[in-house]
Amino acid sequence: MSPGLDTARTVREDQQISDSPRAIERTRALNGQPQRVPSADVHIPDYPRATQVDLGEILPDSFQGESTEIDVPRQFTFEPDHWSAALLSGLDAADLDGMRVGEVGVGAGTNSIFILGSKNPASVTVADYLPELAPLAIHNMGKMLRPDQYEGKVFAYEGQQDLASFASPGEFDVVVACVPQMVRPEGLELEGADFAHYYDPDQYQSRLNDSGLGLNDVLLQQLSACLDVGGRAIINLAGRPGKDVLMNQLFRENGLEPRILHERVIPHHNGTSVSHMATIEAATDGGRQFEFFEDPAGEIPMNASTAERRRLDGEPVFHKIYVIEGKKV
Ligand SMILES: C[S@@+](CC[C@H](N)C(=O)[O-])C[C@H]1O[C@@H](n2cnc3c(N)ncnc32)[C@H](O)[C@@H]1O
Numbered sequence: 001m002s003p004g005l006d007t008a009r010t011v012r013e014d015q016q017i018s019d020s021p022r023a024i025e026r027t028r029a030l031n032g033q034p035q036r037v038p039s040a041d042v043h044i045p046d047y048p049r050a051t052q053v054d055l056g057e058i059l060p061d062s063f064q065g066e067s068t069e070i071d072v073p074r075q076f077t078f079e080p081d082h083w084s085a086a087l088l089s090g091l092d093a094a095d096l097d098g099m100r101v102g103e104v105g106v107g108a109g110t111n112s113i114f115i116l117g118s119k120n121p122a123s124v125t126v127a128d129y130l131p132e133l134a135p136l137a138i139h140n141m142g143k144m145l146r147p148d149q150y151e152g153k154v155f156a157y158e159g160q161q162d163l164a165s166f167a168s169p170g171e172f173d174v175v176v177a178c179v180p181q182m183v184r185p186e187g188l189e190l191e192g193a194d195f196a197h198y199y200d201p202d203q204y205q206s207r208l209n210d211s212g213l214g215l216n217d218v219l220l221q222q223l224s225a226c227l228d229v230g231g232r233a234i235i236n237l238a239g240r241p242g243k244d245v246l247m248n249q250l251f252r253e254n255g256l257e258p259r260i261l262h263e264r265v266i267p268h269h270n271g272t273s274v275s276h277m278a279t280i281e282a283a284t285d286g287g288r289q290f291e292f293f294e295d296p297a298g299e300i301p302m303n304a305s306t307a308e309r310r311r312l313d314g315e316p317v318f319h320k321i322y323v324i325e326g327k328k329v
Pocket of ligand 1: 077078080084087104105106107108109110111127128129130133161162163164177178179180195196197199215
């Protein structure tokens, strides 16, 4: 399932938060500031209804771990998918050796585990909006990595961490994120795994909420304020708003010079409506166009209105994913 995006569901499956290990919902705070905790001190609960997922198909060859299997409790997060494969390819192309890496919205830990198992970073620090997920990522590190690949270099911000609000100036050389790019459907109260797919635009002031980029916009505002010059943000993004919006409005206007690390075309999930994008196109009389494709090679473009018609007719629809690295200037 994607970063909220294509495979996002409005109907919840298997979502019983009652067994959520809320005991871990504690943010260690000193003077109101969240504290970075070494992984050895993080309480890792049982995840009794987790599904075992084999990442072998999507892990780049450079990964040198002990196993390719993670635990995914679907009530809290999604199973890695096309989006995850794209981001891993982008991370494979990034220079992360010796870097202090932070991951915002770590989920089950796939990206941080890959970085630890192939890049030799100086440290990796994980956090997520759902308090269950930083401990889950650390649990999965223990499954997939050799102790020498993670011991002493993994840290967590426990509890509920909204985007990069925990990060202090100069703390990270690189911050990685793949966070939702679909606004909350009307009437859906977000909980559990919904946060892997949707965000509430009322909580994030951004001129890019119409494009589903509000959460990423606020994230890049925060990172622009806390990265040193030359520090980098690596983000996985749907190409639907168009490359120009991503490069200029999202990255450059937030003070980060972008370059594309990886791009690919993926199928749009047929169950997810793009009618809100079609509505924006109609309201601007075609002045604002979203980017979809008829074909898996991404050679025949179409707008959201056409994509929505094809989707409703059961015809395939595709869109691009870009992994973009923005360098603080
Ligand atoms: C699509 S999942 C991606 C998980 C992981 N980064 C990956 O690529 O496998 C999005 C993640 O972002 C988290 N998230 C959603 N809203 C967030 C926010 N405001 N701050 C931090 N994390 C958030 C979700 O809980 C979820 O773990």
